[in-house]
Amino acid sequence: xxxxxxxxxxxxxxxxxxxxxxxxxxxxxxxxxxxxxxxxxxxxxxxxxxxxxxxxxxxxxxxxxxxxxxxxxxxxxxxxxxxxxxxxxxxxxxxxxxxxxxxxxxxxxxxxxxxxxxxxxxxxxxxxxxxxxxxxxxxxxxxxxxxxxxxxxxxxxxxxxxxxxxxxxxxxxxxxxxxxxxxxxxxxxxxxxxxxxxxxxxxxxxxxxxxxxxxxxxxxxxxxxxxxxxxxxxxxxxxxxxxxxxxxxxxxxxxxxxxxxxxxxxxxxxxxxxxxxxxxxxxxxxxxxxxxxxxxxxxxxxxxxxxxxxxxxxxxxxxxxxxxxxxxxxxxxxxxxxxxxxxxxxxxxxxxxxxxxxxxxxxxxxxxxxxxxxxxxxxxxxxxxxxxxxxxxxxxxxxxxxxxxxxxxxxxxxxxxxxxxxxxxxxxxxxxxxxxxxxxxxxxxxxxxxxxxxxxxxxxxxxxxxxxxxxxxxxxxxxxxxxxxxxxxxxx
Numbered sequence: 259x260x261x262x263x264x265x266x267x268x269x270x271x272x273x274x275x276x277x278x279x280x281x282x283x284x285x286x287x288x289x290x291x292x293x294x295x296x297x298x299x300x301x302x303x304x305x306x307x308x309x310x311x312x313x314x315x316x317x318x319x320x321x322x323x324x325x326x327x328x329x330x331x332x333x334x335x336x337x338x339x340x341x342x343x344x345x346x347x348x349x350x351x352x353x354x355x356x357x358x359x360x361x362x363x364x365x366x367x368x369x370x371x372x373x374x375x376x377x378x379x380x381x382x383x384x385x386x387x388x389x390x391x392x393x394x395x396x397x398x399x400x401x402x403x404x405x406x407x408x409x410x411x412x413x414x415x416x417x418x419x420x421x422x423x424x425x426x427x428x429x430x431x432x433x434x435x436x437x438x439x440x441x442x443x444x445x446x447x448x449x450x451x452x453x454x455x456x457x458x459x460x461x462x463x464x465x466x467x468x469x470x471x472x473x474x475x476x477x478x479x480x481x482x483x484x485x486x487x488x489x490x491x492x493x494x495x496x497x498x499x500x501x502x503x504x505x506x507x508x509x510x511x512x513x514x515x516x517x518x519x520x521x522x523x524x525x526x527x528x529x530x531x532x533x534x535x536x537x538x539x540x541x542x543x544x545x546x547x548x549x550x551x552x553x554x555x556x557x558x559x560x561x562x563x564x565x566x567x568x569x570x571x572x573x574x575x576x577x578x579x580x581x582x583x584x585x586x587x588x589x590x591x592x593x594x595x596x597x598x599x600x601x602x603x604x605x606x607x608x609x610x611x612x613x614x615x616x617x618x619x620x621x622x623x624x625x626x627x628x629x630x631x632x633x634x635x636x637x638x639x640x641x642x643x644x645x646x647x648x649x650x651x652x653x654x655x656x657x658x659x660x661x662x663x664x665x666x667x668x669x670x671x672x673x674x675x676x677x678x679x680x681x682x683x684x685x686x687x688x689x690x691x692x693x694x695x696x697x698x699x700x701x702x703x704x705x706x707x708x709x710x711x712x713x714x715x716x717x718x719x720x721x722x723x724x725x726x727x728x729x730x731x732x733x734x735x736x737x738x739x740x741x742x743x744x745x746x747x748x749x750x
Contacts (some may be wrong), residue, residue: 264377264545268300269303270287270300270301270303270630271286271287271288271301271303271304272284272287272300272301272302272303272304272306272307273285273287273297273299273301273302274286274297274299274307274310274311275291275295275296275298275521275736276295276296276298276734276735277294277295277296279293280342280737281735282311282734282735283295284304284307284308284311286304287301299734304697307485309501311733313731314731314732314733315725315728315729315731315732316341316732317335317336317340317341317343317344317733317736318335318731319341319724320333320344320557320720320736321333321334321344321346321731322725323725323728323729324344324346324687324721324724324725327721327724328349328350329348329349329717329720330346330347330349330721331347331348331349331350332346332347332623332744333345333346333347336705336739336743336744337745337749338703339737341422341735342733342735342736342737343412343705343737343739344610344736344737344738344739345705345740345741345745345748346455346721346738346740347708347737347740347741347742347743347744348708348709348717348740349417349496349499349554350496350499350708350742352383352429357565359547366495372526375564383403385674387592387593387594388531388535388593389506389531389535389538389592389593389596389597390538390593391538391539392640394592394594394645396701397590398588398590399427401588401590401592401595402521402586402588402590402592402594402595402722403427403428403431403590404431404587404588405586405588405595406431406488406518406520406521406562406600407428407431407432407585407589408426408587408660409518409520409602410432410435410484410486410518412661413483413484413516413518414484414515414516415432415437415438415483415484415485416437416438416439416440416481416483417440417481417482417483417484417512418432418438418440418441418442418482418483418485418486418511419437419442419444419478419485419486420441420442420443420444420485420486420487421430421444421471421474421475421483421485421486421487421490421507422445422446422471422487422488422489422490422493423443423445423446423450423451423454424445424450424454425450425453425454425457426443426454426458428486428488429441429443429454429464430457430458430474430695432486433461433463433464435457435500437626438463439463440463440465440480440482440744441461441463441464441465441481441531441747442464442466442467443463443464443465443466443467444466444467444468444469444471444474445468446468446469446470446471448468451466451467451468452546454466459596460623471487471490471494471499471503471505472499472612473736474565474638475503475506475507475510475587476506477601478506478507478510479527480509480510480516481510481700482510482512482515483511483512483515483516484511484515484516484518485507485510485515485516485517485518486518486520486634487512487517487518487520488518488519488520488521489520489521491519491561491566491593492522492523492560492561492562492565492606492654493521493560493561493686494561495561495704495708495709495710495711495713496561496708496742497561497563497567497708497741497742498708498742499501500561500563501571501574501575501742504517504571504572504578504603505575507573508576508577508578508603508605509576511577511605512605512606513605513606513729514605514606515606516602516603516604516606516607517578517601517602517603517605518564518600518601518602518603519568519600519601519602519603520600521586521594521598522562522563522564522568522598522599522600522601523560523561523562523563523597523598524562524564524565524566524597524598524599524670524677525562525563525673525704525706526556526564526565526670526672526673526674526677527596527597527647527675527705528562528597528711528748529551529675530597530647530675531597531675532551532552532554532555533547533548533551533560535551535554535664536548536550536551536554536746548581551565551634556711556712556713556715557711557712558710558712559710559712559713559716560710561707561709561710562707562710562711563601564673564702564704564706565583565599565601565670565673565709566672566702566704567671567706567743568581568583568601569581569583569601569680570743570747570750571603572600572603573747573750574747574749575603577606578603578604578605578606579604579605579606580603580607580608581601581604582601582602582604582605583599583600583601583602583669583670584599584600584601584656584667584669584670584671585598585600585644585646585656585657585668585669585670585677585679586598586599586656586657587600587656587657587660587701588657589657589658591646595646596646596647596677597655599670604637614636614638615635615636615682616635616638616667617638617639617640617680618638618639618640618643619639619640619641619653620639620640620642620643620652620678623639623642623652626653628642628659628666628681628683629666630661631683632664632666632683632685635685636682636683636684636685637682637683638680638682638683638707639680639681639682640671640678640680641671641678641680642671642678642680642681643676643678643679644656644676644677644678644679646677647676647677647678648676648678654668654679654681656679659681662683662684664684665683665684666681666682666683667682667683668680668681668682672702673702673704674704687722705739705741705748706741706742706743706748707739707740707741708740708741708742709740714740717740718738721738722738722742
């Protein structure tokens with residue numbers, strides 16, 4: 259009997275593929291890929307693809323390799339994504355990244371100087387709604403100012419420091435509230451400060467300073483009741499810069515005072531904002547909107563934060579005893595109202611009281627108006643659809659939940675991209691918490707970004723190349739996330 263030689267298949271019959279959730283599989287070339295999957299790497303036999311996957315370095319080995327790099331302060335494996343998540347804390351005080359951050363600040367200063375010098379009498383200069391591509395109208399900007407002033411009105415404010423005064427829209431409105439003994443208006447742009455000085459005239463209580471935020475903080479004298487950073491933090495080079503700034507200025511906030519971080523870009527909603535921009539720019543449907551949205555997101559040069567990151571500042575900034583976060587209050591359907599939030603840092607204020615009502619799922623509302631439920635006693639609903647982002651029958655617009663007896667508060671239920679809300683009401687006004695009161699955010703599985711997307715992308719690419727040189731290959735599903743928090747701080 260003649261023996262048969264085993265036939266070994268060496269032709270490339272399979273591909274390694276990956277989906278949006280960064281899951282991997284080996285797929286036959288003869289079959290069409292399911293929606294949402296794409297091939298990565300070169301085609302090979304099924305055995306070759308599987309062997310290549312087994313040879314990929316684990317996130318743990320990658321973290322160990324990166325800890326030796328001068329751009330890396332620390333690295334850890336994402337506790338909830340041990341197969342694909344690598345979290346890196348850049349050395350934001352190191353020689354290389356410190357220089358990069360200085361370049362970011364210098365670039366923004368140049369932009370604002372030119373902008374304010376060219377349009378000295380236009381207080382709306384530079385304000386464009388990226389979801390529509392149109393300049394923000396004076397009516398919508400008035401709504402934006404009112405939303406900020408409404409946050410400020412219940413607060414003690416005899417002595418105010420505003421970092422990033424711009425054209426003075428907030429300064430004029432806060433001064434109009436009365437009771438101001440000292441108002442220090444600062445901006446990185448000399449043109450902006452000159453325009454503001456000319457607009458306010460000889461106002462005895464106002465002082466003017468030119469400089470970036472940290473240089474202003476280093477030269478402070480005396481204590482303040484209120485520090486305002488409104489629509490400013492997105493221009494900072496990193497979250498570390500913001501944390502260091504807050505640590506400096508908190509020393510100059512009186513006990514019982516506050517720091518308002520207003521109009522913050524919501525990092526969890528940034529992908530949704532990029533999708534809206536992609537639809538605006540490509541209404542003919544001729545491009546892959548999802549891919550285009552990812553491209554737009556990667557090019558964003560402004561810093562975005564997570565509500566949960568802001569709430570953890572209570573443990574990171576000495577003197578801060580509590581942090582409240584909430585969606586922007588305005589009613590105008592602008593980018594700022596839909597995709598941004600406010601954070602109020604309390605300095606020496608009493609801790610928030612425990613909620614008096616158990617959390618109920620949003621389905622318990624059953625279509626009822628949230629405000630009508632106040633006759634039923636204290637309540638708290640979680641996961642309420644956000645009418646600004648969801649077209650659902652039971653959706654609620656957070657900008658409409660104001661006024662009336664007691665304390666009706668609204669905040670984001672979590673860091674997720676659907677912008678769902680947590681709505682609570684207590685019959686007591688809770689004046690000791692300035693009208694704000696809610697329990698801390700639910701535990702989040704999102705990593706707070708440390709840098710603006712454009713800068714982050716450059717650093718991630720550099721670190722990925724380091725790993726390829728170290729191991730000769732890199733898992734296509736591996737995601738490198740940059741944050742300024744240790745794993746212990748994130749778990750808190």
